[in-house]
Amino acid sequence: MSELNPITKKKDFGGEIGAIVLIVFLPLVTLFLYLACNEHYLANGLTIDITEIARIFNLEVINNWKKIFINTECWIFYLIWFFGLMILDICLPGKEMYGVELRDGTKLKYTINGLQLVGVLLCLLGSRLYLFGLNLPELNFLYDNFLGMMVTSWLFSIILSFFVFFTSYIPLSGDKKNGKGTKERILGVGGNSQNPIFDWFIGRELNPRIGEWDIKLFCELRPGLLLWFLLNLSSLQRQFQNLGYITNSMILVNVLQFVYIFDGVLNEEGCLTMIDITTDGFGFMLAFGDLCWVPFCYCLQSRYLVLNELNFSNIFVVIIVLIMISGFYIFKSSNNQKNEFRQGKLPHLKSIQTDRGTKLLIEGWWGISQHVNYFGDILIALSWCLPTGFNTPLTYFYVIYFSSLLLHRQKRDEEKCKNKYGKYWIEYEKKVPYKIIPYVY
Structure with a gap:
């Protein structure tokens, strides 16, 4: 047993059985929320018509599975979005800060550039709105391809989870060593159970990185949070296209969630002391949560208001x-x-x-x-x-x-x-x- 990475004795979420349940259950919840709130069916009242949900599932998913799972346009959009933000995250200047002290006595360096990133994105969005008004092609694409984008982000989170899982077994490269003078990577406190299913789910490596670029902090604050903002805007735009005006309920949801989203991006240094960064490894749980669950579940209110006019x-x-x-x-x-x-x-x-x-x-x-x-x-x-x-x-x-x-x-x-x-x-x-x-x- 490594002194740096002791074996995980207590497994959260019910161990590997609980992990398997959540791996299946969480994407199904995301899908269910879509099936209960779309152009074909809108939940109202205290109960939800399961028969109607099943019909929509057959109509939307079974009959269109190729368009959903093998959608080239959705993959192109998502990859440009993810890696475009990645390039900005790496290239934009910012304040250098160090995280908490790790078990090997070292501290990781981070570049805090949320303000610069927000500035670039808002300038791009402002110029697009000036050119197209509330008829932005990319927002129309997001709204019309919501299910395809949701599935794409889910599949991407699976791929990313396997990437960080397998790289966690690769010793540090070159002359790079940790604070204890070894090439051993620092693993998450709960992700070294030696059960591959559980460790893949919970996250094996504490801070997976490519060079000095931190994958976990990036996913926590960039692609999912900002996509949530765009999905909300796509709903606002669609409501305007349908009604010719925007309801005060839609404005409320967009403004209140905008404040929260951009506060998180602008104050990313506060995340450096959060349990997600300091303690938990990065695996499917966080990857799916950051990239799929957050944007596609948290925009439920704005999507509902497109279909239900409320003032x-x-x-x-x-x-x-x-x-x-x-x-x-x-x-x-x-x-x-x-x-x-x-x-x-x-x-x-x-x-x-x-x-x-x-x-x-x-x-x-x-x-x-x-x-x-x-x-x-x-x-x-x-x-x-x-x-x-x-x-x-x-x-x-x-x-x-x-x-x-x-x-x-x-x-x-x-x-x-x-x-x-x-x-x-x-x-x-x-x-x-x-x-x-x-x-x-």
């Missing part, structure tokens, strides 16, 4: 905006406070000193609940769903799913902290008893 009162619009602002403020302010505390900038805040040399913050935002930032995230998610009205629970899929995801992440973090801090964590839980929602849970 709300000014009061309801204001309430939704206030929920978004409140959630965004809690999310950003709490995360900023945590980052500043870790940098030693807030020594006046109360904390618990541990024997590991670290401190557990128990004042400010982090004295309210253990994951108060997750509470802000849930409010943001709710604000995106409310503009779809109350005709169907389908459009509230995101807030339900995301709350469940955050709850699972909280459980994982709690277990890790119990093992890491021991008696200090027990003391911390007494000081900060609420997990996510203050005074509730």
